[in-house]
Amino acid sequence: MTVQSVLSELSSKDQPALIGYFPAGYPTSAESIEACVAMCESGVDVLELGVPYSDPVMDGLVIQQATEIALANGFKLNNFFETLKAITSRVSKPVLVMSYWNPILQYGVKPFAEALKESGGAGIITPDLIPDEAGEWLAVSEELDLERVFLATPSSSAERLKQVAKVSKGFIYAVSTMGITGAREDLDAKAKAVVSGVKATGTEVPVCVGIGISTSDQVTEVNSYADGAIVGSVFIKAYRDGGLAKLRQVVHELKAGN
Amino acid sequence: MSENQSLKAQNGPYFGEYGGRFVPESLIAALDELEATYQEAKQDPTFTNELKDLNSSYVGRPSIITEVPKFAALAGDVRVFLKREDLNHTGSHKINNVIGQALLTKRMGKTRMIAETGAGQHGVASATAAALFGLECVVYMGEIDTERQALNVARMKLLGAKVVPVTTGSRTLKDAINEALRDWVTNVENTHYLLGTVAGPHPFPTMVRDFHSIIGTEAREQMLTDYGFLPDVVAACVGGGSNAIGLFHAFLDDQNVRMWGFEAAGEGMNTLKHAATLNKGKVGVLHGAKSYMLQDEDGQTIESHSISAGMDYPGVGPEHSWLKDLNRAQYFGITDDEAMQALKALSQTEGIIPAIETAHALAGVIKHGSELPSGSSVLINLSGRGDKDMETVGKYFGFLGEAK
Numbered sequence: 001m002t003v004q005s006v007l008s009e010l011s012s013k014d015q016p017a018l019i020g021y022f023p024a025g026y027p028t029s030a031e032s033i034e035a036c037v038a039m040c041e042s043g044v045d046v047l048e049l050g051v052p053y054s055d056p057v058m059d060g061l062v063i064q065q066a067t068e069i070a071l072a073n074g075f076k077l078n079n080f081f082e083t084l085k086a087i088t089s090r091v092s093k094p095v096l097v098m099s100y101w102n103p104i105l106q107y108g109v110k111p112f113a114e115a116l117k118e119s120g121g122a123g124i125i126t127p128d129l130i131p132d133e134a135g136e137w138l139a140v141s142e143e144l145d146l147e148r149v150f151l152a153t154p155s156s157s158a159e160r161l162k163q164v165a166k167v168s169k170g171f172i173y174a175v176s177t178m179g180i181t182g183a184r185e186d187l188d189a190k191a192k193a194v195v196s197g198v199k200a201t202g203t204e205v206p207v208c209v210g211i212g213i214s215t216s217d218q219v220t221e222v223n224s225y226a227d228g229a230i231v232g233s234v235f236i237k238a239y240r241d242g243g244l245a246k247l248r249q250v251v252h253e254l255k256a257g258n
Numbered sequence: 259m260s261e262n263q264s265l266k267a268q269n270g271p272y273f274g275e276y277g278g279r280f281v282p283e284s285l286i287a288a289l290d291e292l293e294a295t296y297q298e299a300k301q302d303p304t305f306t307n308e309l310k311d312l313n314s315s316y317v318g319r320p321s322i323i324t325e326v327p328k329f330a331a332l333a334g335d336v337r338v339f340l341k342r343e344d345l346n347h348t349g350s351h352k353i354n355n356v357i358g359q360a361l362l363t364k365r366m367g368k369t370r371m372i373a374e375t376g377a378g379q380h381g382v383a384s385a386t387a388a389a390l391f392g393l394e395c396v397v398y399m400g401e402i403d404t405e406r407q408a409l410n411v412a413r414m415k416l417l418g419a420k421v422v423p424v425t426t427g428s429r430t431l432k433d434a435i436n437e438a439l440r441d442w443v444t445n446v447e448n449t450h451y452l453l454g455t456v457a458g459p460h461p462f463p464t465m466v467r468d469f470h471s472i473i474g475t476e477a478r479e480q481m482l483t484d485y486g487f488l489p490d491v492v493a494a495c496v497g498g499g500s501n502a503i504g505l506f507h508a509f510l511d512d513q514n515v516r517m518w519g520f521e522a523a524g525e526g527m528n529t530l531k532h533a534a535t536l537n538k539g540k541v542g543v544l545h546g547a548k549s550y551m552l553q554d555e556d557g558q559t560i561e562s563h564s565i566s567a568g569m570d571y572p573g574v575g576p577e578h579s580w581l582k583d584l585n586r587a588q589y590f591g592i593t594d595d596e597a598m599q600a601l602k603a604l605s606q607t608e609g610i611i612p613a614i615e616t617a618h619a620l621a622g623v624i625k626h627g628s629e630l631p632s633g634s635s636v637l638i639n640l641s642g643r644g645d646k647d648m649e650t651v652g653k654y655f656g657f658l659g660e661a662k
Contacts, residue, residue: 054427054558055544057439058282064426077556101280102543106557128543130286133278155287155446164283175284179444 003046003094003122003147003170007206007227016223018255020044021232023052024083025075026066033086040091042248043255051099058127060182062233081119088120098125113140123147123170131167149173152198154190165203174209182233184212195226216254265510271460276576279459280543288446293461295366312357317347320476328607333627340640341477350642351501352383358469360387363450370394370449374438376431377568378410380454385419395419398437400430403567428561431571435545455498456575459546463575470504478508489637493518495618497568499575501641520622522564523591533562535574536582536589549576565594566614596621598654613642
């Protein structure tokens with residue numbers, strides 16, 4: 001089951017989609033598995049499993065602190081794939097991996113992709129890899145039939161949006177606002193413009209909006225013009241402050257807001 | 259690489275396999291704008307003349323060359339020449355790049371500059387340019403560095419800049435760069451990121467090199483005019499690599515001129531506490547470019563160590579990685595103690611107090627000078643003055659009562 005088929009089906013039925021991020025290994029591998037399973041059971045349509053990284057330039061404080069804890073608690077790529085497998089074997093939702101580029105590069109692009117596929121992952125979101133630099137990943141993902149999510153932003157030219165749309169599979173990650181991850185009170189009007197810019201390329205790949213989404217109203221609003229809403233920091237905060245019960249509750253609220 | 263191919267002519271975005279733009283899509287438009295503005299400005303006499311005027315009337319260029327025979331005696335039978343970037347306004351080579359990028363900031367119509375700093379020299383230079391041009395300036399500095407370089411924090415504040423201590427990660431230069439990148443992603447419409455070294459995504463490694471290449475261009479001409487020969491070796495310290503590439507670049511196609519870069523070996527190359535990226539690192543992606551870097555097997559950045567904040571960086575500019583692989587430049591490690599002894603030696607033999615960063619190059623020439631044929635000449639980039647380091651130096655040698 002691919003991310004793209006899940007999102008396309010929801011979209012064809014005019015149903016909204018919720019994509020939820022959680023970092024592997026936070027606070028430990030075992031606990032992150034339970035959190036991810038809980039998210040999928042409570043209403044997330046696609047899970048985005050993060051690879052903790054020492055220098056996460058796209059992430060705000062909440063995710064930075066969570067991934068720092070994961071690394072301090074001994075997160076390693078070798079057990080990352082065990083974590084991924086444990087999750088995919090227990091949930092019926094597709095799981096994408098979100099990783100900065102250097103961990104993938106050091107593991108080896110092809111070995112990483114093979115291990116990901118073997119562990120039941122659907123593909124990779126690469127926040128600091130632009131299509132121009134992605135030659136090896138494009139070839140490997142083609143060969144292994146993995147999905148690959150690239151970013152589209154308010155500052156991307158029409159030319160670049162075309163390129164992003166051409167190479168993305170699964171969905172296109174429309175960055176709602178110029179900035180990093182973390183809850184914001186107002187979603188930038190720019191989010192809508194990015195989505196229409198991407199749609200104007202004629203792509204059939206779903207377009208989902210992320211960064212700054214924290215309320216069910218925002219999830220509803222985004223789903224009125226896009227194919228899904230991506231939420232991360234709020235889930236981590238919920239888990240951090242209230243454990244699995246609070247996490248389930250917040251996922252449910254955001255999904256029900258749909 | 260064919261024999262006739264000019265190394266000097268390489269302008270990125272790649273140097274061999276190194277360099278590139280490994281950044282979030284959000285920054286691509288800003289990098290494209292910067293690249294276009296820079297390319298256009300280079301051809302525009304208004305820009306080049308303004309830069310030239312500021313270099314002579316504000317920075318104090320050309321910087322002089324000083325021959326240091328008593329210091330040279332410590333390095334064997336060689337002549338040693340210093341390119342005196344320490345005499346520039348603000349006390350180091352960093353001002354060369356800052357003036358250039360501040361002019362580009364104005365040209366792009368941006369009103370706010372952000373910068374990262376380790377030792378504080380680039381932060382001070384940025385704050386200086388911001389004051390000169392009437393721009394808002396925010397400097398990100400690792401919390402640990404704000405403590406060990408408190409005097410420079412005061413200088414930046416006096417110049418009107420806001421200094422933001424970075425409390426995430428290892429709380430040093432690499433985290434200051436992360437935080438500056440986050441600010442830039444958020445405020446890119448009115449903000450220019452004044453990156454202080456030859457690292458980062460294209461066009462920074464090329465553009466920052468170009469602004470610093472005046473060091474080598476002047477020095478090459480001064481050596482020919484004043485002494486009638488080119489040095490056998492050009493030498494510099496390498497943290498991110500800006501002062502080294504600034505000196506090396508003019509000499510890249512002079513095949514008889516050897517290049518020595520000296521990295522911080524911290525407490526020793528065989529310890530875990532060093533910043534010897536080119537000698538001990540592996541190829542990876544950090545802060546937007548592919549280059550050598552200190553990392554574990556999972557690609558997590560390893561914290562570097564050096565007594566000198568300006569050398570304390572786990573990455574290095576991509577052009578240095580390329581020059582290393584081509585064997586065009588050689589890179590060696592210098593320990594904290596070797597650097598501190600060289601700092602003292604130059605002070606006491608010649609009356610010149612260098613920055614601790616710079617002292618790594620001086621120590622390197624003392625250490626490797628004896629490998630050169632008798633009568634060889636070495637040109638060292640004296641990249642910065644040591645005033646900012648007096649607290650560290652005073653404690654290290656017990657001048658402030660805390661002898662090591």
